[in-house]
Amino acid sequence: MRKRNWLVVMLLVVFTLTLVAGCGQENGGEEANGDTDTGKTYPLTLTDAAGREVTLAAKPERIVSIMPSLTEILFALDAGERVVGVTTYCDYPAAAKEKEVIGDLYNLNPESILALQPDLVLVGKSETLQQTFDFLEQAGTPYFVVDPQTLDEIEESIVTVAKLIDNQAAGEALVTQLKADRLALETKVAEIPAEERAKVFVLLDTNVLYTVGEGTFLSEMITTAGGNNLASEIDDAYFQVSEEAFFELDPEVIICTFPMRDEVLARETWQDLSAIKSGKVYDVDANSVSRPGPRYVQGLELLYEVFAK
Amino acid sequence: MKTRNKYLLYTLLLSALVVSVILATAVGAVAIPPRETFQIIISRLTGLWQSSDIPATTQAIIWNLRLPRVLLGLLVGASLALAGVSFQGLLRNPLADPFTIGVSSGAAVGATIAMLLQQTYQISFTQMLPIFAFAGAFLAMFFVYNLARIGGQVPVVTLLLAGVVVSSFLSAVISLLMVFAGEDMQGIFFWLSGGLLMRSWSEIWFVLPYLLIGSIILFTYARDLNVLLMGEEAALTLGVNVERTKRVLLVTASLITAAAVSVSGMIGFVGLIIPHAVRIVTGPDHRVLLPASALVGATFLIWADVVARTVMIPKEIPVGIITAFVGAPFFIYLLRKKKSEIRL
Amino acid sequence: MRIEIQDISFTYGNHQVLEGTTFHVSSGKFVGIIGPNGSGKTTLLKVLSRILQPTAGCVRIGEQSLSELTQKELARTMAVVSQDTNVGYQFSVEDVVLMGRAPYLGRFQSESLADYEIARHALEVTGCTHLRDRSILELSGGERQRVTIARALAQQPKVLLLDEPTSHLDIGYQQEILDLVKRLSTVEGLTVVAVLHDLNLAAYFCHELVLMHQGKILACGQPTDVLTADNIEKVYATRVLVTPHPVFGTPQISLLPGTREQNKHGENHQIHVIAGGGSGGEIMRDLCDAGYKVTAGVLSVGDSDWEAARALSIPVISEAPFSSVSPERHQENLAMLETAQAVILTEIPLGHGNLLNLEAALQAAAAGKPVYMIEEKPAQNRDFTGGPGQELLTKVQQQAQSIREKTELYRALAEQFSSSGQLNDFTDVTRPAVDQ
Secondary structure, eight states: OHHHHHHHHHHHHHHHHHOSSHHHHHHHHHHHTOSOOTTOOSSEEEEOTTSOEEEESSOOOSEEEOSHHHHHHHHHTTOGGGEEEEOTTOOOSGGGGGSEEOBOSSOBOHHHHHHTOOSEEEEOOOSTTHHHHHHHHHTTOOEEEOOOOSHHHHHHHHHHHHHHTTOHHHHHHHHHHHHHHHHHHHHHHHTSOGGGSEEEEEEOOSSSOEEEOBTOHHHHHHHHTTEEEGGGGTOBSEEEOOHHHHHHHOOSEEEESSSOHHHHHHOGGGTTSHHHHHTOEEEOOHHHHHOOSTTHHHHHHHHHHHHHO | OOHHHHHHHHHHHHHHHHHHHHHHHHOSSSOOOHHHHHHHHHHHHHSOSOOTTSOHHHHHIIIIIIHHHHHHHHHHHHHHHHHHHHHHHHTTOTTOOTTTTSHHHHHHHHHHHHHHHHHHHTOOOGGGHHHHHHHHHHHHHHHHHHHHOBTTBOOHHHHHHHHHHHHHHHHHHHHHHHHHHGGGHHHHHHHHHOOOTTOOHHHHHHHHHHHHHHHHHHHHTHHHHHHHTTOHHHHHHTTOOHHHHHHHHHHHHHHHHHHHHHHHOOOOSHHHHHHHHHHHHHOSOHHHHHHHHHHHHHHHHHHHHHHHHHTTTTSOOOHHHHHHHHHHHHHHHHHHHOHHHHOO | OOEEEEEEEEEETTEEEEEEEEEEEOTTOEEEEEOOTTSSHHHHHHHHTTSSOOSEEEEEETTEEGGGSOHHHHHHHEEEEOSOOOOSSOOBHHHHHHGGGGGGSOTTOOOOHHHHHHHHHHHHHTTOGGGTTSBGGGSOHHHHHHHHHHHHHHTOOSEEEEESTTTTOOHHHHHHHHHHHHHHHHHHOOEEEEEOSOHHHHHHHOSEEEEEETTEEEEEESHHHHOOHHHHHHHHSSOEEEEEOTTTOOEEEEEOOOSSOOSOOOTTOEEEEEOOTTSSHHHHHHHHHTTOEEEEEEEETTOHHHHHHHHTTOOEEEEOTTOOOOHHHHHHHHHHHHHOSEEEEOOOOBOGGGHHHHHHHHHHHHTTOOEEEEOSSOGGGGBOSSSHHHHHHHHHHHHSEEESSHHHHHHHHHHHHHHSTTTTOOTTOOOOOOBO
16 A cells, blocks of 8 residues: 555646646536525536536536545435445445445556446546546546645535535535634644744655655645645655755655655654654645544644654 | 785785875865864774764764775775676776676666665665665576576686676666656666765675675685686686686675665766776786786776766765776776777 | 497487497597488597496496596596587686686686696697687687597697587698697697598598498598598499598599489480590599599599599490500490490590591591580690591591580580480480490
């Protein structure tokens, strides 16, 4: 699982890069459909993250999700029983693992999706899967792109999905809760002076120094949780740095997105690094810190605790 | 080559190598003044020149990152060049290189398996990777050798054919493993491209014995390698125990290759180009060609790695890409310029 | 150094290449192994040089069995020059020759001045001194072969084995190399075994010959005993003429019309050739080659045309050496002419002793047989009778068809037999009893 996670994350970044005005249009979609009237009848037309107008003829009862974060959102909106298909990566909540698996992000089988006879497919942004999406559309199965890249967008996407599946009440409640939790955390973080914030480096691999920079969800998570992502100074998105550059950054905290703390601590050439000397190398559950779903506040809290140590 | 010229050449190449090590250690993603570089190394080696005024990070960069990396480049470059010379002589084929008989494919399979185990069992495995790669290389060599053996002999042609067949087969195995690996392919890809990044002193101690013992054996057999080039039957009548010599050279060159590949992945072209380039200057006498190629190969890989780690600061590109970019045009130049030398 | 080959057999797969080969080579002798392709010569040489292990039997060299020697000891005793002189990579000629010193050097030992001196000497002896700094890859096949011999000499061997050492050389170098090899054996006592293709060279240079046939030794010993026409016909399936070398008396092989059926269009038409003094040998050979039944007469024993006729197994009327044609022989000649369908009169040097042969030609013409008279050169030059010869010749000239060139003759004959073939078709011509 070591590289699996960051590759999933990387794929999400590709989504980000291709997303130009996704959020704006998403907001536009909301406006176009007016207020949050419950009981609003179908057909319902919403604009998705790709800027497409998607019309649902009736309330979706058979939903397929091809993103772990979307699966989490659906379950968080109490629509778990309407989910009929998920991917191999959809491991949360436990009930999601009981659902039919239709492949992974790299290997979607459009036929097995159709075989589930879904009335809505929730997808992330992907150029590689575009053919599959087109296939679905031609087969008369609507797909809807949801692709949040920031914390705010997560909340917006929850609202959008709630509207799409006619669970607005649950959506409102969830978002309100998330916002409150986040605000509480942000208040605590605001008390930390800028110079005292932990200098953090995210390690995605031990064979190659892959990390995350500016403009990534993970980087925003770190900043929000009171850390200072050093790699943000170097570049955007996901990139590889030379070991020397890594040494020069000399992070105080190293966040590993998969279990490799012992290995990092044991690296003979790294013994002079501050984070190694102080032992501040932490394995964090990649799913909670890098999955733009309803558990992001838990991820923030986890990071906050790590930085506060 | 005249003895005087020979020693002049060795002196020249050795000085070039030493200067390269120093310069290459002074260059990197982080700017460190050469004086400090020198100071750190001297201080660490002899304790004479105190370097406590230099920041610990700078010291760590020089001593823990650059120096081992430069030295590893030196060892791997020397290993690949030596193995290249040996295979070209042994197989009497100027197109041969350390990877011809499948040793590297074996290493790649070993490394891929190590990465897969890592992924599947979520265990920290980085230290085991060279050992797996080495085991793979060794098994591949063993397999090729036995496949090529007819009676008590290992004809060069069957050896080449067996090498090609086993290489192709192992490539297929790698592809299959990559399917299992799914998105972990990235790591395998990086490994296959060859590189010296994220290495440490432990890799140096891993390669060094193979290179040292291997080169002593190769130098011991240098004249036999010359005589072998007269043809195997002629070599027999000139007093060379042909089959034993081939076996010793094959195993030695393969082990040197295996060790080098295990710590650096598949760095191509060094083992192919360096022997040719050196042969232009020294002639084909292996007693000169072997040590000279080792020195040139070491220097070459050090500089190729300097390019690899500085051309896109603060990022890096695999050094195998640099050697290919330099090596392929040079090889084409050789082909066009010195057809008689290459004799295709 | 004496080499003893005892009952050597070598099997390659199911194919028995050598079968119970036994012979020996005395110290200092130059022995040639001859035989057709596939007779096992090269295999025998490879067994001798231990490149191949015999399936049975053993080779002793000096006091020791070949298999007891270490590879280096063997290389110091025996040098081998094989047919394949290809070398990988650009070694200089000197480098290659110095490799001959390899069996004398320890692993880390460099060549000493003495070794360079030996190499220099080897280059000089083989006439390669001027090639010393050239790349071996730039040399011609012949040059490379000489360099390879120089390398073998640098080994300072007591036994030298050569596999067709002159195959790439022109005649000058062939002789030079074999001269050198012979000198090494006679003067320096080197024992030489060479596989040779050219029987004449083998006969000329070797002290002894071994003739191989289908993996076995057919004959061995002195060249005169080995190179008999019978042996050669048996082994090469071709008829040859073995004559003593005009100067040294060693056997010389000359080719004869093959017994292998080829291009025969003469279909047994009898042609009588009146020749003498070497004027008819070539014509008789060509006619035999073309498949005609050739007869000849009258020829003096020992005349080169008589020799030719004998070698070609042509029925011939013979007269005693240096005697005039007797009336008896003339009558026999006429009798032989009876059955001939064409008569050829070659440019015989005319003397009083052979004028009867011209008479015979005239009679044949009178009997209506086509007479072809060769006149490539003016006739005056060969009349040594002071008149009568020329006179007779002119008479023949009037009744015969004059031929300016041999090809013209063959064309005329072919035409004669195709147009009047029916008329003259004697399919069952019985040869008169003749002197062989």
